[in-house]
Amino acid sequence: MDSLSASPLLPFHSGMAFNSIQYAVLLAVVFVLNRFLPRRGQNVMLLIASYLFYAAWDWRFLSLLIVSTLVDFLVGGAMPAASEKNRKRLLTTSMVVNLGILGFFKYFDFFADSFANLLNDLGFNASVPTLKIILPVGISFYTFQTMSYTIDIYRRQMEPTRDLLSFAVFVSFFPQLVAGPIERARHLLPQFEQDRPKVGRSEIGSGLYLILIGLFKKVVLADAVAPVVEEAFSNSGTAGWVQLLIGIYAFSLQIYGDFSGYSSIARGSARILGIDLMVNFNQPYLSKNITQFWRTWHISLSTWLRDYLYIPLGGNRGSQWMTYRNLMITMLLGGLWHGAAWVFVFWGFLHGLYLSAHRWFRRDAEKGDPVLPGWRDIPLVVVTFHLVALAWIFFRSTSMSAALAYLDGIFSLREGSIPWDDIVLTVPLLAASLILDIAQRAGRSHEAILHWPAVARGVAYSIVLLGLIIFSGQPTVPFLYFQF
Amino acid sequence: MRTNRSFVAVGVMLVVLVGAEVGARFLEPKLPAPQVWDTPFVQDKAIRIEELGDVDIAVIGSSIANASIDVTMISEAIDWADSGYNASNPGSAIREWGAWDEDLVLPELCPDLVVISMGPRDTNDNEPTDERELSTYLDSEGRRRLYGEETIGESIESFFQQQFALVAIRERLREPRNMFRFLNGESISSWKARLTPDGRFQGFDGGHYVDDLERDRRLREGELRDYQVGPVQFDSLKDIIADIQATGAYVAIVDMPLMRDQLAKVVDDGTSDLDDYDRAIRQLGTETGVPVLSYSDMNNHGVFYADLYHMALPGTLEISPRIGQDLAELFPERPQVECAIRPPYGSANS
Numbered sequence: 001m002d003s004l005s006a007s008p009l010l011p012f013h014s015g016m017a018f019n020s021i022q023y024a025v026l027l028a029v030v031f032v033l034n035r036f037l038p039r040r041g042q043n044v045m046l047l048i049a050s051y052l053f054y055a056a057w058d059w060r061f062l063s064l065l066i067v068s069t070l071v072d073f074l075v076g077g078a079m080p081a082a083s084e085k086n087r088k089r090l091l092t093t094s095m096v097v098n099l100g101i102l103g104f105f106k107y108f109d110f111f112a113d114s115f116a117n118l119l120n121d122l123g124f125n126a127s128v129p130t131l132k133i134i135l136p137v138g139i140s141f142y143t144f145q146t147m148s149y150t151i152d153i154y155r156r157q158m159e160p161t162r163d164l165l166s167f168a169v170f171v172s173f174f175p176q177l178v179a180g181p182i183e184r185a186r187h188l189l190p191q192f193e194q195d196r197p198k199v200g201r202s203e204i205g206s207g208l209y210l211i212l213i214g215l216f217k218k219v220v221l222a223d224a225v226a227p228v229v230e231e232a233f234s235n236s237g238t239a240g241w242v243q244l245l246i247g248i249y250a251f252s253l254q255i256y257g258d259f260s261g262y263s264s265i266a267r268g269s270a271r272i273l274g275i276d277l278m279v280n281f282n283q284p285y286l287s288k289n290i291t292q293f294w295r296t297w298h299i300s301l302s303t304w305l306r307d308y309l310y311i312p313l314g315g316n317r318g319s320q321w322m323t324y325r326n327l328m329i330t331m332l333l334g335g336l337w338h339g340a341a342w343v344f345v346f347w348g349f350l351h352g353l354y355l356s357a358h359r360w361f362r363r364d365a366e367k368g369d370p371v372l373p374g375w376r377d378i379p380l381v382v383v384t385f386h387l388v389a390l391a392w393i394f395f396r397s398t399s400m401s402a403a404l405a406y407l408d409g410i411f412s413l414r415e416g417s418i419p420w421d422d423i424v425l426t427v428p429l430l431a432a433s434l435i436l437d438i439a440q441r442a443g444r445s446h447e448a449i450l451h452w453p454a455v456a457r458g459v460a461y462s463i464v465l466l467g468l469i470i471f472s473g474q475p476t477v478p479f480l481y482f483q484f
Numbered sequence: 485m486r487t488n489r490s491f492v493a494v495g496v497m498l499v500v501l502v503g504a505e506v507g508a509r510f511l512e513p514k515l516p517a518p519q520v521w522d523t524p525f526v527q528d529k530a531i532r533i534e535e536l537g538d539v540d541i542a543v544i545g546s547s548i549a550n551a552s553i554d555v556t557m558i559s560e561a562i563d564w565a566d567s568g569y570n571a572s573n574p575g576s577a578i579r580e581w582g583a584w585d586e587d588l589v590l591p592e593l594c595p596d597l598v599v600i601s602m603g604p605r606d607t608n609d610n611e612p613t614d615e616r617e618l619s620t621y622l623d624s625e626g627r628r629r630l631y632g633e634e635t636i637g638e639s640i641e642s643f644f645q646q647q648f649a650l651v652a653i654r655e656r657l658r659e660p661r662n663m664f665r666f667l668n669g670e671s672i673s674s675w676k677a678r679l680t681p682d683g684r685f686q687g688f689d690g691g692h693y694v695d696d697l698e699r700d701r702r703l704r705e706g707e708l709r710d711y712q713v714g715p716v717q718f719d720s721l722k723d724i725i726a727d728i729q730a731t732g733a734y735v736a737i738v739d740m741p742l743m744r745d746q747l748a749k750v751v752d753d754g755t756s757d758l759d760d761y762d763r764a765i766r767q768l769g770t771e772t773g774v775p776v777l778s779y780s781d782m783n784n785h786g787v788f789y790a791d792l793y794h795m796a797l798p799g800t801l802e803i804s805p806r807i808g809q810d811l812a813e814l815f816p817e818r819p820q821v822e823c824a825i826r827p828p829y830g831s832a833n834s
Contacts, residue, residue: 470657
């Protein structure tokens with residue numbers, strides 16, 4: 001096990017990040033080849049590119065990806081002809097393999113540590129060995145994606161594919177392999193099984209636009225405030241309340257810019273290859289309640305949890321208390337999905353609490369796409385944002401005690417110097433993020449700026465380019481969601 | 485129609501970008517150059533050393549030498565010398581002095597006399613940050629430029645910095661508040677060191693010594709932890725001296741005075757004490773044939789110091805002419821010097 005012993009974050013400092021020259025070269029080569037190859041050739045090429053992309057992070061874990069692919073392909077293929085009893089067995093096999101891999105690599109050390117701590121708290125002098133296992137990049141994303149395929153076949157919501165190549169590309173498609181969106185087989189798999197329409201100027205234009213906006217969100221909005229976040233969270237026990245407050249706002253911006261930027265680049269990269277990926281973020285910080293926030297934040301995960309966990313638990317079909325219980329279980333496991341640490345579990349607990357409280361006050365479900373909040377909604381948007389930001393403290397802290405020290409610093413109005421540099425940097429970037437979100441929500445499209453009048457569009461492009469010129473070339477900050 | 489609108493958008497974009505570049509060209513001369521060396525001190529000194537060319541006297545060392553020695557006063561005291569530069573770098577370890585000398589001091593300044601100015605603070609073999617400081621210096625882009633070891637990314641960045649002011653000042657634009665403060669004449673220590681033209685750091689000038697137990701505790705647990713005078717630092721000094729002597733230049737060691745009694749308390753948990761340091765520095769002088777100048781009569785006079793070993797301006801004004809007089813007596817004639825060979829790729833600053 002020695003060869004796997006390292007810092008759990010180690011693999012994410014290498015590899016092929018979306019904001020790297022290597023990725024630009026890979027995408028350019030794949031784009032050109034994709035235009036000239038027939039469908040099967042395209043799939044072979046995409047599979048090779050995807051495996052190369054994954055191997056650039058850590059070639060040793062390619063085997064896990066292949067095992068996951070083969071197991072679910074075989075299980076899915078065997079299900080239609082199997083008896084009801086065997087269908088269950090097949091589903092169980094898929095779950096055991098996928099959750100077994102995920103459990104071992106992601107959670108073994110966490111539960112071993114927690115067990116040892118519990119025994120020690122009970123007065124036993126326990127020492128439980130941990131393996132210091134490296135977390136394979138993207139494992140939480142692709143295991144959930146392949147599991148949804150098997151579950152959907154089990155539920156007879158889709159037919160299995162007979163095309164291993166298409167299935168392997170579906171599991172490993174490089175733009176969304178390491179940090180989503182967690183696609184559903186029903187949406188993505190047919191796109192690899194059928195001939196794809198020729199990619200035209202409009203798709204290339206909008207794809208490149210999504211990549212550009214994604215880079216802006218990552219490089220300008222997220223990476224620029226990364227030092228502000230680091231400064232606040234690494235001094236949670238000593239920093240003054242103003243710095244801590246700015247630290248939360250900066251982290252709210254960082255995680256949103258980082259993850260939604262990644263998703264935007266993933267969608268743009270896929271689009272120029274003729275593939276449509278689902279929208280993963282829909283201006284979540286404009287939400288006027290927490291339910292709306294979860295309908296617009298990491299949509300591919302929240303809908304996965306809804307369809308494969310919350311609804312099977314009973315959803316809101318039982319009593320009120322059963323609904324709260326189901327919400328809480330879903331959010332606790334959603335928290336644990338993000339990482340093997342109690343801070344993530346507590347983050348999930350807080351969101352379970354928020355959702356239950358919101359349901360208590362307003363039972364009527366909201367329908368349709370969220371619209372731009374009106375003036376009267378602003379207090380609700382502000383309160384919702386601050387509830388989310390409060391929970392981010394736990395999400396970002398390295399331990400519960402650090403998170404509590406952070407909160408103590410804010411609520412006790414701990415004295416400290418006012419970090420004007422951080423304020424001057426963070427506030428305009430928050431404003432830029434807000435303006436971009438408002439523009440997208442008002443235009444009901446992520447590509448709304450493409451339809452603006454020419455002069456306004458020119459100004460918007462200039463701001464994006466100027467931001468990229470100024471903030472690119474800094475030390476690389478790994479995409480935060482690569483660690484989940 | 486659609487194509488026309490696209491042209492308008494691109495045109496607007498170009499106008500804004502050109503406007504931004506014009507603004508950046510206006511600001512660029514007023515802002516420090518992009519930092520390619522490990523600290524603003526090293527950056528400023530690397531630029532200045534290349535501007536200066538040959539000088540008669542160079543001082544090397546750490547912040548102790550940098551804050552305490554006015555090289556102009558030394559050159560004034562020596563008949564054959566009329567120029568000098570304090571090339572010592574705050575925060576640098578002895579092994580870094582060796583690399584710095586080979587990289588820039590000996591080939592660019594080509595000094596006739598090198599003064600190694602040091603104290604016990606510089607010679608702890610258990611100094612926890614030595615390795616990091618050395619590797620940070622060795623890995624800095626500026627040094628790698630000297631040896632043609634820039635990465636492709638750095639070369640591209642460097643090319644664009646030369647073509648576009650917007651790229652050249654973008655590091656500064658990322659800190660807007662600091663930029664406005666700097667343009668208003670305020671000192672931003674992370675951007676530009678407060679140095680005299682001959683390289684002396686002025687940050688300690690107005691200081692005065694006070695007992696500070698918290699400072700002493702930090703030193704005891706930090707730089708002076710487990711104080712040990714051993715081979716690591718002194719062997720490096722021998723190498724440095726040999727490199728200088730190979731050019732034909734004179735070398736002198738100045739054993740800097742300090743708040744000795746207080747420092748002795750700070751290092752009293754180590755395996756060595758200040759007497760061990762005294763013996764080691766005398767032995768170094770004997771082994772290398774280099775004179776060691778000592779000013780122990782200035783020890784423990786708080787009026788001379790900003791802290792335990794950095795001199796305030798009164799100390800600098802007292803010691804610098806004395807060093808000059810002693811060196812004038814030791815080295816009455818200008819030596820024959822053959823400049824050290826420059827690193828193969830020339831300038832580190834452009």
